[in-house]
Structure formats: structure tokens, C-alpha cells
Amino acid sequence: MIEVSAATPKESDTVESRILDAALVQFEKVGLRKTTIEDIARQAGVDRVTVYRRVGSRDDVVQAVVTREVAATLAEIEKLPELHDNIDDLVVDVFVTIITKWRTHPLVQRMLLLEPDRILSKLTNDGELTFTMSVAATIKALTRAVEAGMLPDIPDLAVRAEIVCRIVHSMILAPYGTERDASELELAAFARQYLVPIISG
Template structure:
């Protein structure tokens, strides 16, 4: 990937667009060399802005890491919102959600790089500092299930939010501890697991 183009002097850049450029640049740098070897100067150069703009629009390097990670999670959740309209059964929907989440996690170059080389950078986002991400995930899952209710795929239970949270906690544990005694490496294995064990969490 090449560096982001410097801002044109003829087209003033908004604060929001500057922040997007900075996060895009940071993602490129983090995937390329990791967080430890990336400086604010590297991010600024890649984004075509000065260091002061990075600090003003996003913050320190740790703030940039948090913002990049949160944006990547939000993008996955946004992709999940398109799934309810693609399925005629709850089983198919739940299986697709699990395969999508785990597949995106396993394939994401930044996540995989940090897990292997700099686990201290990503693990707090999944554990001690995970409250905002977990809350966003639970609410997104509840919204997906409500769409399933509206589509007639599921009778609405009185504790839909609680069921969404249990579902998310199971998937969260699968992400934190990807290996166990059950074979869950392939899409087919994840699909079968979702149908057998996750769907009942919602329906029973």
C-alpha cells in the first residue's frame, strides 16, 4: 500500500476526514511493521498530515491503537447487520453469524499480527478493557435477533437481550481460546456447532 495522498490546499479537509485518514494510515503501518515499531511520525507521514494533527484528532499512539481496533470491530458488526435478510431460517442466520465473526477474526492481518507478536496490545481490548466492545456486540446481536423476530424466524422471548448476551459471551470465549477439544477450525465445523449449540440458547 502507498501512503495516503497529502491534503490538497484547494480542498479544505474536515476534522472527520482527517481522523479517517489518520486511522487508515495507522492500520497500514500497524499491519506492516506492528505497533511497537510504529511512531506518531510514521502515522502522520502515511496520512499526509503533521504530528500535531494526529494528537489533536485522535491522541497518543495508544489512543490510535484503541481507535483503530474499535473501528475494525464496528466494521465487522456493520457487516453482520446485512445477514438477517439473507436467510429464511434462524439456524442459517446463527450459523452464518458465527462463521462470519470467527472467519473475519482469523483472517484479519492486524489482529493476527498482534496476537502473535504483540499480544499485550490486543488482549486488553478483549479482556480488561473490553466493556465498550462487548456492549456494542451484544446490542448488535440483539438487533439481529429482533430482525429475525420481525421476519417470523423466531417467537420473541421476554429475555431477548439476555439471550443475546449469553450468545456473545460464548463466541467471545471462542475468540479468546480458539483451541479446545471440539474441532472448530473449518467453516463447516463452526456451522454445525452453531446449529447444535448456539441456536438452542436463543430458542429454548
């Protein structure tokens, strides 16, 4: 819960960014459970009260960090239509980017090692916000593809985007099966064969 303060937006953003940066460092070092507000405050160079006032409780900090990391990846996704001139390559790039980011993100890997139950909760019971953000970013990217002439103006484009997001979400939640250890080339082939038809078929 971010509290409105007397600081200017720029000053507020700087302090909050420092707090979230510090929290990310701590989470990657020791995990979520072992990280305290005191640890985050020390790492950020602020006092505990500032953390509580600017971001909130430890759970609020966790949610803010997760949301920011997801938003950073989704911001990349929204820019991908500029790099392609056909929908097949765009869908493949979106899929491979998301799966690769998930597999290589330091915080994700640390949580999978130390607190797999916590990350599962963040993607299921507490995952509505991040899933909604993912669908919105996918719809935005596909809408830009329509505007660029890569895709016809499909009436149910939002539904198709959500279906693809649910497939990706499932692959993240259950990282086993035929694509478990797939290379980027194999992931691209999977997307081209199975995901592209959902969007453009």
C-alpha cells in the first residue's frame, strides 16, 4: 500500500525504486521468508518507517517487486511488434521471450530453489493481477500487429490472446512434459505449430 507523501513524484519514485531494488537483492540472496523489513531498509539506505510508508508491509513489498518484474518483461513484449513484419514471427518471439525470461530470472530461480510453494501461490491464488497484466500486454501487442497489417481485425482477438496466455501460464506452472528442456529453437517450433494457429487461424 503506497502512501501519498509530501515528496514530489520524482523523489517518491526514487525512494520507492531504491526500496524495491533492495528487496530484489535480498530476495535473490536469501529468499522471501528470510528477508525482513530491516534487511530491505538497510540495503536501501533508509529506515524501516520509510519502507512501511512508501511501500507497505513485507507482503506488500513482495507483491510490488513481483509486479514490477512482470511489468518490465511485459513492456518488452509490447515493443516486439516493431521488430516483425508477420504475425507468425511475432507470436514465436513473444512466446520464446516469456519462457526464456522465466527460466533465467534470478529471483524466479531462487524462489524455485528455496520456496517453490511461495512462487506457486504467487501464480495461482495470488496470481490474478499478473495474469491480467499478461493478457492485457498480449492484447496490446496483437492490436499493434493488426494496426501494422500483420493480422486481420479478428473480433475475438482478446479471447485468443487469453487462451495463449493460459497455455503459457500452464507451461510455467507445470514445467514438465515434451517441452520441459526445450531449446529456444524447439520452443520457437512449438509456438509456430501450435500457438500461431490459435491467434491467426
